[in-house]
Each structure stands twice: as C-alpha cells, then as structure tokens.
Amino acid sequence: MPEVKPTIVSSENPQVYEDVHVHAVYDEIAPHFSSTRYKPWPIIAAFLSSLPTGWVGVDLGTGNGKYLPLPYDRPGAVWTIGLDRSINLLKLAKRAGDVDREVVLGDVLDHPWRRGAFDYAISIATIHHLATPERRKLAVQRVLETISPSHGRALIYVWAVEQDELSKRSIPASADNDGQCSSPSGQTGRGQDVFVPWVLAQPAESKPKTRRKGKSGKPATPETPETGVDAEHSPPKVFNRYYHMFAKGELNQLVADAASALGLVLGDAPADGIVATGEGEKECGVQIVQDGWERSNYYVELRRWER
Amino acid sequence: MVRLITHNLLACHAKGCTSNNFPLQFQDAAIELRDAEFNADFLRGFLPRIEWTALVGAARQLGDTSLPAEQPEMLDDEFLQKLHHVLLEVHVEEGAMVCPNCKHVYPISNGIPNMLLAEHEIG
Ligand SMILES: [Zn+2]
Numbered sequence: 001m002p003e004v005k006p007t008i009v010s011s012e013n014p015q016v017y018e019d020v021h022v023h024a025v026y027d028e029i030a031p032h033f034s035s036t037r038y039k040p041w042p043i044i045a046a047f048l049s050s051l052p053t054g055w056v057g058v059d060l061g062t063g064n065g066k067y068l069p070l071p072y073d074r075p076g077a078v079w080t081i082g083l084d085r086s087i088n089l090l091k092l093a094k095r096a097g098d099v100d101r102e103v104v105l106g107d108v109l110d111h112p113w114r115r116g117a118f119d120y121a122i123s124i125a126t127i128h129h130l131a132t133p134e135r136r137k138l139a140v141q142r143v144l145e146t147i148s149p150s151h152g153r154a155l156i157y158v159w160a161v162e163q164d165e166l167s168k169r170s171i172p173a174s175a176d177n178d179g180q181c182s183s184p185s186g187q188t189g190r191g192q193d194v195f196v197p198w199v200l201a202q203p204a205e206s207k208p209k210t211r212r213k214g215k216s217g218k219p220a221t222p223e224t225p226e227t228g229v230d231a232e233h234s235p236p237k238v239f240n241r242y243y244h245m246f247a248k249g250e251l252n253q254l255v256a257d258a259a260s261a262l263g264l265v266l267g268d269a270p271a272d273g274i275v276a277t278g279e280g281e282k283e284c285g286v287q288i289v290q291d292g293w294e295r296s297n298y299y300v301e302l303r304r305w306e307r
Numbered sequence: 308m309v310r311l312i313t314h315n316l317l318a319c320h321a322k323g324c325t326s327n328n329f330p331l332q333f334q335d336a337a338i339e340l341r342d343a344e345f346n347a348d349f350l351r352g353f354l355p356r357i358e359w360t361a362l363v364g365a366a367r368q369l370g371d372t373s374l375p376a377e378q379p380e381m382l383d384d385e386f387l388q389k390l391h392h393v394l395l396e397v398h399v400e401e402g403a404m405v406c407p408n409c410k411h412v413y414p415i416s417n418g419i420p421n422m423l424l425a426e427h428e429i430g
Contacts, residue, residue, distance in 0.1 A: 015426070054352010056316070076346040079353070081313055083422075090419055100341060100398070102313045105421045110429065112320045112422040114329055114358070 007195045007242065014131040021195070021242035022129045023085045029198050029239055030064070030088035043294055044124060045070060047155045047301060053077040055119035058146055060108045060139075061085075061126025065093025068101045080122075083108065108139050113146060120153045121146045125297070128158040128244045131193075133254075136244065140258035144304065149284055152304040156255075161192055161245045163296040191247040195240035251298045252291055259286050269305035282306050309399040309420050311369075312353075315362050317420070319406035319413075321428050330361035331404035331413065333368045343395040350387050350394075354378070366393045 009017060049071040051057070055078045059067055062082030071077065082093045082103040090103045106112055108126060127139045143154050259266045265285035284306045291300040319328035359378045366374055373389045404413045404420060411428070414421050 052352065053348045054350070054354075054356075056312070056353060056356060076344055076349055079312060079349070081316070085423070087419065091417070094418060100343065102310060103419055104313065104317070105419055105423060107423060110320055110422065110424065112318065113316050114318045117316045117356070119356070 004243075004245075005195045005197070005240075007193050007240075009131045009193050009242070014135055017131050018129060018242065021131075021240060025198065025239045025241050026063075026086040027088045029200055030086060030092060040067060040070060041124075041157070041295060041297075043299060043301075044122065044155060044157070045072070047122070047153075048078065048080075049073055051078045051120055051153070055079075056117075057081070057120035057122065058083055058113070058118050060121060060123040060143060060146070061129075062093050062103065063089050063125075065090075065096030065101055065103065067122060067124065068093060068103075069097030069099065078120075108142060109135060111142055111145060115145065116148045116152065118147050118152065120155075122155045124155070124157040125159065127156065127254075128246060129242060130244065131242060133190075137254055137257050137261070140254050141261055144258060144262055144264065144286060144302070147304055149304050150306050153289075154302040154304075155299065156251065156302070157297045157299045158246045158251055159243055160293055160296055160298045161247050162293065191250050192245045194243050194245055196243050198239040198241055200237045200239060246298050248293075248298075251300050252288065255286070255288065255300055255302065264304075270307055309404070309415050309418060310395055310397060311362055311365050312394045313420070314365050314399075314404070315358055315394075317404070317413075317422065319409060319411055320422070321406065321409050321411040321424060324406060324409040324411065327408040328406055330358070330365060330407070332407055333365065333399065334403040334405050334412070336369055336399045336402035336415075338369055339398045339400050340396055341398055343391070345388070345391050347384070347387050350390055351382055353394075354382070354390070362393065366397075369397055369399070371397060 044067060048067065051071075053074070057078060057080045059065070059080050059082045062068065062084045063086070065082045068080050068082050069075065070080070079102070082090070082096075082101060083106045084090050084093065084103070085105070085107055087105055090105060094101050094103045104112070108123065109130075121143050123139070123143055127136050130136045130139055140156065143156060144152075146152075147154055256266050263284070265283060266288070267285060268287050269285060270283070285304070287303045287305060289301040289303050292298070314330065317329075317331055319331060357378075360376075363374045363376055366372070371393055374393055379386055398418055399415055400418045402415050404415065405411070406413075
C-alpha cells in the first residue's frame with residue numbers, strides 16, 4: 001500500500017515542476033492508470049444527468065475521459081469535450097466508452113476557446129496537481145471564464161486532506177504540518193503538498209528499455225534506475241505524482257478569490273424583480289450551488305448569472 | 308478528433324491575439340468520415356450555440372457544401388441529418404489549424420489538436 005509523502009514544492013518554476021511530477025508521470029503510467037479508473041462518482045454523474053439536452057461542455061483535465069460518455073441515462077444528450085496535457089491519456093480518452101470522443105491537448109491554465117462558449121465545465125481531480133496557490137486560483141478563473149456568463153454551470157473536485165477510511169491511502173498525520181500549516185487559528189487551512197507514489201509493475205517480458213528519449217531527456221522521476229536491470233527481475237517502478245491536498249474551506253476560498261479576480265459577485269443571483277439599476281451596467285456573478293466533501297474529495301458546484 | 312463541433316468552439320489564444328482569432332483555418336487537412344449516432348434532440352438544442360458562418364466556412368474548406376449559408380428556420384429531418392453529418396461525422400485526422408489573425412499554427416495529429424503554446428507565446 002503506497003504511502004503519501006509530504007513534499008515541498010520548489011517554486012522557482014512551477015510549470016517545470018508540474019511537467020516533471022505530473023504530466024510526465026501520467027504519460028508514462030497512462031494505460032495502467034486507465035485500467036483502474038472507471039467508476040464515476042455519484043455527484044459528478046448526477047451533475048451531468050441534470051444538464052439540458054443540447055448543452056456542450058468541457059472537461060478540464062479529462063485524463064482517460066471517463067466522464068465523456070456521461071450521462072449514462074441519456075447518452076448523447078450533451079456533448080463534453082475533453083482537455084488534458086497528457087497525450088497518452090488523451091489517446092485513451094478519444095475512444096472512451098468505445099465511441100469517438102472529442103479531445104484537445106491543452107493546458108487548464110490556457111483558454112483556447114471562444115469566450116464563454118460552453119454551457120458547462122467540469123474539472124475533476126485536476127486542480128490539485130497545480131503547484132502554487134496562484135496557479136490553482138487561475139485554474140478556477142479559467143473554469144469560470146470557459147462557461148457562459150448568463151447560465152454556465154461548473155463542477156470542481158479536488159483531493160482533500162481529510163481522507164475517508166476506505167481510501168487506500170494513508171496520510172502522514174500532519175507529519176510536516178508544523179512548518180507548513182501553522183497558520184493562525186481561524187484562518188482557512190492551506191492544505192498540504194504531497195507526493196503520491198504510483199507503483200508500476202514491470203511486465204515480465206519487457207524488452208530492454210529504449211523509450212524515453214524525451215525532449216529534455218528528463219525521466220519521469222522513477223525511483224528505480226532502469227539501467228542494467230535484468231528485465232525478468234525488474235523491480236516495480238515507482239512514480240511520484242505531485243498533489244496539493246486541500247484543507248477544509250480552501251476550495252471555496254479559491255472560488256471566492258477567482259470570482260473577485262474576474263469582477264464577479266459571489267452569491268445568489270438577485271431575484272428577477274429587483275434589478276439593481278437600469279443603466280445598462282450588467283451585474284455578473286457566480287453562485288455556489290452546493291459544496292461539500294465526498295469520498296476524500298472536496299467539491300463545489302457553481303452557476304454563473306448576470307442581471 | 309477534430310470534428311467541426313470542436314472547431315466551432317476553438318479560438319487562437321496566443322499572446323496578444325484577442326480579435327479576429329476565430330475561426331481557425333484548416334491547413335492540409337486529412338479527413339476521415341465515420342458514422343455517429345444521430346440524436347435530433349441534441350442537434351436542436353445545440354443549434355443556437357453554433358457560430359453558423361464559421362461552421363459553413365469550415366465545412367466548405369473540407370469539401371462539404373451541404374449546409375446553406377443562412378441557418379434555416381425549418382429544422383426538418385433532412386436538414387438535421389446534414390447538420391449531424393457536418394458536425395459529427397467528418398474527422399480531421401491530420402493537418403493543422405491556423406489563426407486568421409496571428410497565423411499561429413495548431414497541429415493536428417492522430418485526430419488530436421495540439422493547443423499548447425510555448426512559454427513565450429502564452430498571453
Ligand atoms: Zn492568433
């Protein structure tokens with residue numbers, strides 16, 4: 001059973017850090033990872049089931065595309081396009097559910113779309129791979145910018161510090177918290193940066209390794225050196241994936257910060273009758289429809305509005 | 308895959324490129340036609356979201372002239388079938404998309420468009 005190890009992000013260049021500790025890892029472990037990920041979480045399935053027919057959306061950090069076929073009760077009623085930075089995961093995603101899917105190689109911090117073109121967006125288990133608070137906030141901003149200002153809906157899931165008992169992961173009991181999270185009491189928790197190992201069993205008959213002549217020549221952080229190991233006796237390879245585990249309240253704070261950066265009011269849409277002014281100035285906002293903790297994750301569902 | 312449903316949503320996002328950055332122009336497109344499940348309700352719901360002129364233009368670039376220049380008011384089955392084909396059954400497998408404004412080239416390989424930018428190109 002892999003343990004979760006606290007880590008500290010070297011923040012000189014978070015982009016490079018994520019390249020090594022997130023993207024390169026997923027590109028290496030894609031098929032194995034994919035075979036273990038198939039069950040949609042209930043709240044995500046319910047969200048996608050609730051969308052009106054004809055809506056188009058984007059899955060920011062789609063991975064192997066497991067949410068692209070949803071909703072199962074009305075297949076094809078909505079159209080979700082998958083975006084990810086891992087080309088090897090996208091090669092799986094484009095045939096998720098054995099049907100042609102639309103996938104795009106891209107970064108969740110970019111915005112390669114017509115503004116507000118989507119009716120909905122989901123970002124599941126993705127934003128916790130971004131290595132600084134600024135980048136996580138920007139990712140939430142992008143979610144809000146991607147969807148229609150008048151009716152866009154969004155669902156975001158991130159890993160929680162609070163893991164449920166069924167989770168296979170064991171969390172270091174605040175091992176490293178003293179230095180990292182000793183924020184004054186009352187302040188929103190700041191979460192914890194960790195490495196989560198992915199153990200990739202070596203195929204028994206694997207040929208001598210010739211892959212990985214990658215651009216930078218930088219290996220995807222395997223802890224076991226590959227050189228000179230007899231294929232038959234290859235020990236499993238361990239890849240450390242970077243995660244930021246969210247503290248309670250941290251995701252909602254991120255939403256508030258992102259909304260404020262975009263000049264959006266955070267709160268319920270004013271009732272139709274109470275139009276603030278008539279002076280042509282539209283008031284734009286975002287409402288938290290629901291939020292909570294499910295199966296070791298924090299989630300928040302959002303809806304944009306303008307009056 | 309790059310089908311025209313996706314093409315109709317993509318825009319150039321290179322640094323400083325904020326106007327006339329849509330629609331991207333296909334270049335050296337290799338296409339494949341593959342059947343997709345027809346869903347009239349989806350198409351009717353999706354229709355108001357389409358940038359129609361961009362869709363018609365992109366289809367013509369790919370050699371399909373079945374759509375009228377103006378979006379018709381009557382959404383009969385014959386029209387929906389044509390729309391279905393253009394949006395969902397024409398796959399651009401190889402080639403590129405070029406920004407009409409800054410000429411940035413977004414390559415398409417194995418049906419997957421690469422919308423990543425180099426660091427200095429990010430806005
Ligand atoms: Zn451009």
